Amino acid sequence: MQAELRDGKIGVGLAAMLVAGNMIGSGVYLLPAVLAGVGGISILGWGVAVLGALILAAMFAAFAHYGLEASGQQGLIGKIADGLGPFWGYQAAALYSVGCWVGNVAIALAVTGYAANFAPVLKGGLASAVFTIVVILAATAANIFGSRMVGRLQAATLLIGLAPVLLIAVAGWAVFDPALFAAQWNVAHRSSAQVLNATMLPIFWAFLGLESAAVCAVRVRDPGRNLGRATLIGVAMAGAIYAAGCVVLLGVMPAGAIAASTAPFADGAHAILGLGVGAVVAVCAMIRAGGTLAGWILVTAETAQSAAATGLFSRMLAEPGAKATVRTLVVAAIIMIAIVGASAAPVLAEQFSTLIDVAVLVSLAMYILSAAALWRLSAQEPVPGRRLFVRAACIGSILFCMGVVLTSKPLLLGSGLAVMGLASGAYLWARLAQPRPA
Numbered sequence: 001m002q003a004e005l006r007d008g009k010i011g012v013g014l015a016a017m018l019v020a021g022n023m024i025g026s027g028v029y030l031l032p033a034v035l036a037g038v039g040g041i042s043i044l045g046w047g048v049a050v051l052g053a054l055i056l057a058a059m060f061a062a063f064a065h066y067g068l069e070a071s072g073q074q075g076l077i078g079k080i081a082d083g084l085g086p087f088w089g090y091q092a093a094a095l096y097s098v099g100c101w102v103g104n105v106a107i108a109l110a111v112t113g114y115a116a117n118f119a120p121v122l123k124g125g126l127a128s129a130v131f132t133i134v135v136i137l138a139a140t141a142a143n144i145f146g147s148r149m150v151g152r153l154q155a156a157t158l159l160i161g162l163a164p165v166l167l168i169a170v171a172g173w174a175v176f177d178p179a180l181f182a183a184q185w186n187v188a189h190r191s192s193a194q195v196l197n198a199t200m201l202p203i204f205w206a207f208l209g210l211e212s213a214a215v216c217a218v219r220v221r222d223p224g225r226n227l228g229r230a231t232l233i234g235v236a237m238a239g240a241i242y243a244a245g246c247v248v249l250l251g252v253m254p255a256g257a258i259a260a261s262t263a264p265f266a267d268g269a270h271a272i273l274g275l276g277v278g279a280v281v282a283v284c285a286m287i288r289a290g291g292t293l294a295g296w297i298l299v300t301a302e303t304a305q306s307a308a309a310t311g312l313f314s315r316m317l318a319e320p321g322a323k324a325t326v327r328t329l330v331v332a333a334i335i336m337i338a339i340v341g342a343s344a345a346p347v348l349a350e351q352f353s354t355l356i357d358v359a360v361l362v363s364l365a366m367y368i369l370s371a372a373a374l375w376r377l378s379a380q381e382p383v384p385g386r387r388l389f390v391r392a393a394c395i396g397s398i399l400f401c402m403g404v405v406l407t408s409k410p411l412l413l414g415s416g417l418a419v420m421g422l423a424s425g426a427y428l429w430a431r432l433a434q435p436r437p438a
Helices: 012-023 026-035 040-066 072-086 084-114 125-144 145-176 178-183 194-204 221-249 257-260 264-273 277-309 323-340 348-380 384-405 410-432
Strands: none
Touching: 012 125, 012 194, 012 221, 012 264, 026 084, 026 194, 026 221, 026 264, 026 277, 040 072, 040 125, 040 194, 040 221, 040 348, 040 384, 072 084, 084 125, 084 264, 084 277, 084 348, 084 410, 125 178, 125 277, 125 323, 145 221, 145 277, 194 348, 221 410, 257 264, 264 277, 348 384, 348 410
8 A cells, every 4th residue: 555655646456445435435334224125126226236337337447548547637527528528528527516515415414323323412403414514524624635645544444334344244144044034025015127216226326436536537546557447346346245235134134123223234233243233333334434425525626626627617726736625625615514504304314315316316417428428539449349348338337327317206307407407507607707819
């Protein structure tokens, strides 16, 4: 790891940790409760999600072959603008920024929720909001120290966060009851198509972050060589951990108990190993979610600076030096604090559920634009075999994302269209405000 930090950039190891770390956060701890109402058949959703995530990972990694490593501060957003034009580049930057802001607040809320195990006053109301804001400010402060600090934090907290999940995935088999698992295979008695329709959107919350290495490509050493490996390793690692942990719990606890739990892995640890272990798991989850938030704030800042360097966002975010980075982080923190207040709900879990649905939807829209841009960029590919592979990944990515988007509720689709409408208005206003050439 020390060798990877010698030039201020991260190599394949820390880049894979960034990808896996941004994925293995609040989602892995809460998803069993969300999916318990479906039953063990939700493994179908996991299979499709992992396959789709690997296709998306291959698509994002392919950007490294089309000048991503030479694009300076423009990064992934700049390449989308190159492929589709500035209007769609602005849309991509706006969608992804909104997804990051909203998702970051959801992760901060998860930290608050885990802390509420020890301080019940944090379960809702003003105390919950204040604690969530403090978490956001702390993660922002970690980013001010630089990407190397975040990389180290991700690596350290990833191991801490993996501990309870691996504990369940390994120790859980000792008490795994095949008969209980079989009885809970299809709790709601749904068809395979209905299961996929009910599970894909919440499951894919756990896979947001697979594009992290591509978004932060300017921080990755030799992205043409390391980006693809880091992305695929990170996605495969996170996917395997998710599926194993969720399946084991359904053979350890009744589905009803899992669905009613606010900390299913902590309750699972209590069932397997006894009193006291659940509290340790809750602490690990809280620490891990904090590390996840720090990584996502880095991605959020890089997205804004990338868009600014391309001329899509305000140029004040693209000025060289540490001041521009701090300015970008402060602006993002202010927006996230505003979202905390705007999304407040009497029950913390309701607020969390709403935020993750919005974050997934707008992120998938950005993924579609990324795949469309890569298709256009691949026209310059001189190797026919590679061009065919890249375009197959683009088509697969678009079809998968569209399929997941279509499983969302009309109100959520409306929110995504509203973001794009506002972004279109902001783009046109910015263009009209530009001085005309003499």
